[in-house]
Amino acid sequence: MRYLPLTDDDRRGMLAAIGVPSVDALYSDVPRKVLLDGPVDLPGFKSELEVERHIGALAAKNLGAASCPSFLGAGAYRHHIPAAVDHLIQRGEFLTSYTPYQPEVTQGTLQYLFEFQTQVALLTGMDVANASMYDGATATAEAVMMANRVTRRRRAVLSGGLHPHYRETIETHGRFTGFEVTSAPADANGAEDLAKQIDGNTSCVVVQNPSFFGHVHDLSTLAKACHDAGALLVVAVTEIVSLGLVTPPGEMGADIVTAEGQSLGVPLSFGGPYVGLFATRDKFIRQMPGRLTGQTVDVEGKRGWVLTLSTREQHIRREKATSNICTNSGLCALAFNIHLTLLGETGLTKLAEINHATASRLADRLGAIPGVTLLNETLFNEFTLALPKPAAEVVEALAKRRVLGGVPVSRLYPDDPSLANLLLVAATETVSDEDIAAYEAALKEVLK
Amino acid sequence: MSTPTQFQAAPMQGERRVRTISGNKGLQIEEPLIFEQGMKGRSGVDLPAVPQHKDRLGALKRKGEIGLPGLSEPQVVRHYTKLSQKNYAIDMGVYPLGSCTMKHNPRLNEKMARLPGIGDLHPMQPISTVQGALELIDQLAHWLKTLTNMPAVAMSPAAGAHGELCGIMTIRAALLARGDARKRILVPESAHGTNPATAAACGYEVDPVPADDRGRVDLAAFKAKLGPDVAGTMITNPNTCGLFENDIIDIADAIHGVGGYFYCDGANFNAIVGRVRPGDLGIDAMHINLHKTFSTPHGGGGPGSGPVVLSAALAPYAPVPYVVHGPNGFALVERGEQAFGRLKGFHGQMGMFVRALAYMMSHGxxxxxxxxxxxxxxxxxxxxxxxxxxxxxxxxxxxxxxxxxxxxxxxxxxxxxxxxxxxxxxxxxxxxxxxxxxxxxxxxxxxxxxxxxxxxxxxxxxxxxxxxxxxxxxxxxxxxxxxxxxxxxxxxxxxxxxxxxxxxxxxxxxxxx
Missing domain, CATH: 3.90.1150.10 (Aspartate Aminotransferase, domain 1)
Incomplete structure (x- = not known):
């Protein structure tokens, strides 16, 4: 077996050194009746080539989003990842190291996490950020639980423009941890007013910007309404590239900003692993979930980094920890960090402009097709179309023509027939003029 | 050209001689933050011109700068290369972190995760276009179920602690379904911190169980704590002392005897894969750290993946989504009748699933x-x-x-x-x-x-x-x-x-x- 260095000679010699007759003898604490005599019923070992063939054949059964015109978003976006990103994250010193618990031999990881935290704080317009969470949905659920701790209240109000997976993740935690969740109905037109939902028990209001349906909102009034009532405003961002162009939540009064960071550096990979971003105000740092990297000095006075404020965390605080999270998304945070470093201020701004321009052009073209209505006054790189027939059927028909035309809203709201004809469409910098033309032609044909 | 024999190293002559002007020490090179090397207007990415378009941002265009530094590609490559050289890694030598299973990360797995049709697959594509992906998840699930002799597995948890959350929520959902949520979870004092943190996050009171002088759960103390308000127990096996809990079957019987469930922390599964099946021990739920046992890279602290195998009693309450065999091939259930809810966005750590399957197939x-x-x-x-x-x-x-x-x-x-x-x-x-x-x-x-x-x-x-x-x-x-x-x-x-x-x-x- 190519990953096992021990030879049979080694094994014999080692057993002799230990003073036991066999490897089985090392399992003597296992009750005899449950110790297996031989391998379980699964295939035997395979060479690299055989494994490649097997998994390659499975991959070939899929229609990859990079192999055809593709317009899917809904919380995961196809962006071009510069070649240097994937090269650098595969350096073994990053790829195969553990959580930086021994700072003297993990300064590389700690320094990039410190840079990552700074980038996230700058992008969101907040004071501080943590070293990552699993994904945007879990980060947002953690934000609600943090707001509950900070305000000592137990009711969260969720916008109807919040990604349904985020809402369901929060509702699940609410059911088990014991807090109340008031979820507004789907806000396809971007017209909801949440201020009247806030009361003296409300710990936080959670909104998404741009919303699940693509609308870009000014949240300043809502932030004021939250603060007047002693509640926090949590803003979730599922398309982080938007912050290259859109006013950041921190400038509109957000208390906690969570985000899905997948758009920078992380491949689509059928939904994971992704990277959750979590940022807040200085005054709340001791209530934050997850790991934090902090600056300090070594015994020679040289600047260095360590994991810090770990008295919030499960390995110290156990059942009193702010969260049970341990492993986070370190390597995806590195990919995010490298991609954003490559882009820089001018690169990110321009990337965001191209995204917006491409989506806006696509909205013009598709919105002009007879029977199709564009629901968005505002958008960044994603918008909602009302079609003359169920969107799920249309998407299937488009896929047969090798166009991945978007996400039918019914996939995420299966119980609401009033949303059946709505289609979410996203366009990033990966969409070419030819892709737009192909989509327009295919959609016309399908709707004929 | 000089040969090695002609080369004579100068003898060390005290501290002054050893201290360098740059602060570097040979291959140990000092590296500032990106924010200390940036230049306005510089970028490591070339992008085409912005096409003509109608502005649809409303009045919400960002005013003022973000404050991100500008670096070219060669600067970026050097920066991260130098940072990487400040890390220890399994690629460099023995990494004997107990309970972390720092084993070799095969590079074939990296290659497989990046295949077209996997790396570029969007999670919300029509199900007809992702049949290979669902089949791959189903195959991995089959390996996990067979190795554990458990009938079901929840694939979506993103890491070990997330799997614990999944397991304890499943247990609570099963108890709630019979109208009996209960109050306490028994957790050995030797447990990982995530265990008590998880139990607390699911609304349970944590009741610690001492270890005996053999480093195992004190069976008498454990039994003394049992009662009708005990929802279950969370026990790591092999335990964090590196020992097999030889009373484990008695522990399982005892917890089942009071109507509770047995959660096993599978962090140490690597010790018993293919030799002991947790399902044979009376376990109801166990997470498997794919990033430990099945070699997906730790990546400096993540990402991980923590599928949870479940007993027949708990299987109906598993969270969405899950893969099933439907009339037209594989289907993805995103709303389940009895499912306790949802734990994260989309369907799980696909990138880790591919790596883990490649690893398992390679070994057989x-x-x-x-x-x-x-x-x-x-x-x-x-x-x-x-x-x-x-x-x-x-x-x-x-x-x-x-x-x-x-x-x-x-x-x-x-x-x-x-x-x-x-x-x-x-x-x-x-x-x-x-x-x-x-x-x-x-x-x-x-x-x-x-x-x-x-x-x-x-x-x-x-x-x-x-x-x-x-x-x-x-x-x-x-x-x-x-x-x-x-x-x-x-x-x-x-x-x-x-x-x-x-x-x-x-x-x-x-x-x-």
Missing amino acids: SDGLRQASGDAVLNANYILAGLKDEMTPAFPGTCMHEALFNDEFLEGTDVTTLDFAKAMIDEGYHPMTMYFPLVVHGALLMEPTETESRDGLDRYVEVVKGLAKRAKAGDAAYFKGAPYHTPRRRLDETLAARQPVLRWKPEAPKKAAE
């Missing part, structure tokens, strides 16, 4: 059994090699990790921490220190199966040498270690007292020319 059933045997053999080889110079926490053999207490350091003024820091100078990542909490000054070593015998021989020689050095009264040496790292001991108290969690530009100087 026979190879996985060999791997767990070698992991246990390697740990016992270390234990045998070190037991005379150090003090094993418990007598007898161990499973996949060897646990020592700090008795051998008594009277030396050298602590477990000092000992760990001295290992760093010897070119090794330290073992896990001060965990589990039930052993004083614990030193927990897990070599894994991917270390060679001669590699372990060298490791044992070095660790023995350090133990001898500590006993010889050289405490000052240990207190100062490490000496040869990019940074020496760092002031963690300062970091916590005056938190600096991000870079900030220096305040502009007042017109000082």
